[in-house]
Amino acid sequence: MSGYCMRWKVPNVATAPAPALTLTRAAVSQMYFVLHVLPKKGTKKMSTANDKDKDQSKLTDMFLCLEEISPLLFRSSNLLKPEVMRSVYGGHIVAQAMVAASNTIPKEREAHSLHCYFLKPGDVDTPILYEVHKTKDGLTYSNRFVRATQLGKTIFTMMVSFKETEADNYSHQFKMPDVPGPEELLDVNEILKQRLGNADISEMEKFFIEQILMAEVFMVFKPVDPRFVIRHENLPARQCMWLKAKGNVGDKQLLQKCVAAFMSDWQLLTTALLPGGDQVPFTDFISTTIDHSIWFHHDIKADEWLLYEMESPKCGQGRGHTVGRLWTRDGRLVMSVAQEGVVRIRPSYPESTQQSEAVSVSKDKGKSRL
Numbered sequence: 001m002s003g004y005c006m007r008w009k010v011p012n013v014a015t016a017p018a019p020a021l022t023l024t025r026a027a028v029s030q031m032y033f034v035l036h037v038l039p040k041k042g043t044k045k046m047s048t049a050n051d052k053d054k055d056q057s058k059l060t061d062m063f064l065c066l067e068e069i070s071p072l073l074f075r076s077s078n079l080l081k082p083e084v085m086r087s088v089y090g091g092h093i094v095a096q097a098m099v100a101a102s103n104t105i106p107k108e109r110e111a112h113s114l115h116c117y118f119l120k121p122g123d124v125d126t127p128i129l130y131e132v133h134k135t136k137d138g139l140t141y142s143n144r145f146v147r148a149t150q151l152g153k154t155i156f157t158m159m160v161s162f163k164e165t166e167a168d169n170y171s172h173q174f175k176m177p178d179v180p181g182p183e184e185l186l187d188v189n190e191i192l193k194q195r196l197g198n199a200d201i202s203e204m205e206k207f208f209i210e211q212i213l214m215a216e217v218f219m220v221f222k223p224v225d226p227r228f229v230i231r232h233e234n235l236p237a238r239q240c241m242w243l244k245a246k247g248n249v250g251d252k253q254l255l256q257k258c259v260a261a262f263m264s265d266w267q268l269l270t271t272a273l274l275p276g277g278d279q280v281p282f283t284d285f286i287s288t289t290i291d292h293s294i295w296f297h298h299d300i301k302a303d304e305w306l307l308y309e310m311e312s313p314k315c316g317q318g319r320g321h322t323v324g325r326l327w328t329r330d331g332r333l334v335m336s337v338a339q340e341g342v343v344r345i346r347p348s349y350p351e352s353t354q355q356s357e358a359v360s361v362s363k364d365k366g367k368s369r370l
Contacts, residue, residue: 057247057303059218059259066099066130074100077127087121090156090289091265093128093148095258097158100130101144102254105162109142110253114160114261115293126150140164173297176331182242182305185222189213218246219263234277237312241267242305249303259302260335261294264324269341272312272320276345289341290319300326300334318344 065078076096079088094116102111122128129149136143141163148156186194192209195201221243228239245259269287300306307327314321320343326335 057218057245057249057259059245059247059262059302060249060255066096066103068103069129072104072132072134074103074130074132075127076130079122079124079128088124088128089265090118090292091262093118093122093156094158094265094292094294095262096128097130097146097148097156098160098258098261099254100132101146101158101160102162104132104134104144105142109162109164111160111257111296112163113293113295114158115291116156116158117291118156118289120150120153120155122148122155123150128155135159140166173333174325176307176327176333177240177309179224179240179307181329182222185224185242186226187220187222191223191226219266220244220246228274235274237271237275237315238310239267239271239274240307240309243308244305245303247303249301253299256300256302257296260296260300260306260326263302263308264294264326264335264337265289265292265339267308268310268322268324268337268339269320269343271310271322272315272341272343274312275315286342286344287320289339291340293338295336296334297336298332298334301328305329306334315343318342 066074066076068074079092094114097116098111098114127150131147131149133145133147134142135145141161143159143161146158146160147154148158189212192213196206196209221241224240224242225235227233227235243263245263249255249259269289273287307329308324309327310322310324312320312322320341322339322341324337324339325333326337327333
């Protein structure tokens, strides 16, 4: 959930005429995803050489929209923005910055690590310029600094390192968590459909879930623990889910890593909120990414099932620290992630303030407005 501020306000259920609002983690978590990956209406579709392949993943189109202005300057105008939020989805900026940097690197070198800072929210209606600076070209490693700007203002910076492939003379890794395989689990949409059948569901929650189920998604994900989706209770600051891109991403590792980077930003920071239970209401909090780092350990296939293991060692003083690991089905650790973000739980507001600043949901328009 990089690069944007999130704030939900709901009416005081004691005075609101509508049924009590019980936004479960299901509604909020799935809303995050829908908001992240749905293109803004009116955005033109990008074309690729594989458009004739009906199985081509739409995610790959998102990362092929950079226009080369000069050998070290690239522009993108096709951006993703959460409908009710205020800025471009951060995972998209990370992936596009990777593409820009990779266009200046010899083909035999691949990205192995990157470190990003989100400085300002990105405006979805303004093209982003990616300025690439060649900081190193050694015998084995190359390094690039990428600065993303809008209207002359820096919104994002990234350092990314590339290297040539070499043999593993010595290696070790953690053991993959012992969890059920994806075939044994329900995807989030299936869990939400079951939630619709519950007698205690409110009209507001039902409306949100119905909107979510109608939306087009570009990833499939299956939580190992369904409680994360359907319950609002104290949980450990750790979660696992299986996920993959829909469609065929292709054979190029650049695109596979871009899609993996895109997916790595989803849901990671909210892991820091899990232990809070009812003390961390989804009705009123702010969450935005400060920095995001990725290490690519091996080649990756983002269009095949990957287990995303996420945990939050610490949250406090308005910041949440989270780490993640992506595993292949055969237990190979292919990617590690670290992220820190602003996590602020705002105090309760007076009843009059809650009423005046509440989220207004229009069933005619089918979307939320802050």
